[in-house]
Amino acid sequence: MKITVIGCGYLGATHAACLAELGFDVLGVEIDERKLDALAKGDLPFYEPGLDTLLVKQVESGKLRFTSSMKEAAEFGDAHFLCVGTPQRKDGNGADLTYVDGAIESLAEHLTRPTLVIGKSTVPVGTAERLLGILQDKAPAGTDVDLAWNPEFLREGFAVEDTLTPDRLVLGVRNAEAEATLREIYATPIAGGTPVIVTDFPTAELVKVAANSFLATKISFINAMAELCEATGADVVTLADAIGHDARIGRRFLNAGVGFGGGCLPKDIRAFMDRADELGVKDALRFLREIDRINLRRRKRVVKLAKAELGDLEGKRIAVLGAAFKPDSDDIRDSPALDVAVALHAKGADVVVHDPKATGPASAKHPQLSYTESVEEAARGAQLVLHLTEWKEYRALSAAELGDLVAERTIIDGRNCLDQAAYRDAGWTIRSLGRP
Structure with missing residues (x-):
């Protein structure tokens, strides 16, 4: 089977390289010429651990190549994966389906033989059925063109692992033929024990946004508890440990801090609310509005803590450790760290940002901030240090050595993962969200 991957951003490039690793001949389709050339x-064109090596290997092997021609893709592929982005609309909270619709319409006009199109993009429930209609109306092959929905569950920093050995496969199909094609494509992970859930279009479309909404709820819940802990003197880390021992709750994602960001959770929960409103069931997801508010409040809380430590922020040098929304990524979309840095700069602070991978994207988007290539440069002369992205490099810093560089030994741990005792022993004032 020959496979195409339409849209070679983060999801598509990962999926294309991994399909080639599984033994398929793969053609990636990308209309951005700069990205295509790279x-x-x-x-x-972005950072993802292990993917750079895999990409080189598959391109050099000839199993993976790229084109901007949808006609070439239609002629090449027996199955076509749709991996284009669905960003938040500029005029509201809903998902912008411009790229999805454009890719489907462009592909459809060249489909002259039986084939399966497989959606992986995160879309509002009801989209798949509409796209199937477009495909069969516009494709010369008509009803011989079928559609399946196979949502992605990639974690940035673990994308290769999550593609080659996923924790589940969800197959939204209309018939046994489509299911058989997907089972052939995923034969290797299925043989390795990956569970397979076969379902209909609406359920498959809901799985990703439901999962992200649950994770966002869990993160915002513990951050709401952090607000209570700050008001009462309780310790949110100990609280999370205690309730996390309950098997019904679990400890994962109960890490209070500056909140979640990235290209999925924030825009997905907003699009989910928007779609529920369109379907006439907005009350069902009303709670997600508060989840979003809690999340954004934590960023403002860090700014307030900084002001409490420094007073007037005008001219004060602040070192911000972290720009990516999470470690092991250079993704700055909706990054809490950058939001805090920009807010502090707007109040007159001299903000210097360090990140192991994300200073390039960050400086392109926020050139008003200063950036350095080393933690030492960022910390030198700082009157306040903010730890806002949980890179292992930051957790491994020597509190004593860092203290020799700064003007004032004051740090705000926005991720609750630094060794508080070590910092206090080294003469630091350390403030953490939700901890005494």
Whole structure:
């Protein structure tokens, strides 16, 4: 089977390289010429651990190549994965389906033989049925073109692992033929024990946004508890440990801090609420509005803590450790760390940002901030240090050595993962969200 992957951003590039690793001949379709040129040379336009090596390997093997031609893709592929982005609309909270619709319409006009199109993009429930209609109306092959929905569950920093050995496969199909095709594509992970859930279009479309909404709820719940802990003197980390021992709750994602960000959770829960409103059941997801508010409040809380420590922020040098929304990524979309840095700069602070991977994207988006290539440069002369992205490099810093660089030994741990005792022993004042 020959497979195409339409849209070679983060999801598509990962999926294409991993399908080639599974033994398929893969053609990636990308209309961004700069990105296309980079991928064709085996250069990854973003950071994802392990993917750069895999991309080079598959491009050099000839199993993976790239094109901007949808006609070439239609002629090449026996199955087509749709991996284009669905960003938040500029005029509201809903998902912008411009790229999805454009890709489907462009592909459809060239489909002259029986084929399966497989959606992986995160879309509002009801989209798949509509796209099937477009495909069969516009494709010369008509009803011989079928659609399936196979949502992605990639964690940035673990994308290769999550593609090659996923924790589940959800197959939204209309018939046994589509299911058989997907089972052939995923034969290797299925043989390795990956559970398979076969379902209909609406359920498959809901799985990703439901999962992200649950995770966002869990994170915002513990951050709401952090607000109570700050008001009462309780310790949110100990609280999370205690309730996390309950098997019905679990400890994962109960890490209070500056909140979640990235290209999925924030925009997905907003699009989910928007779609529920369109379906006439907005009350069902009303709670997600408060989840979003709690999350955004934590960023403001860090700014307030900084002001409490420094007073007037005008001219004060602040070192911000972290720009990516999470470690092991250079993704700055909806990054809490950058939001805090920008807010402090707007109040007159001299903000210097360090990140192991994300200073390039961050400086392109927020050139008003200063950036350094080393933690030492960022910390030198700082009157306040903010730890806002949980990179292992930051957790491994020596509190004593860092203290020799700063003007004032004051740090705000926005991720609750630094060794508080070590910092206090080294003469630091350390403030953490939700802890005494």
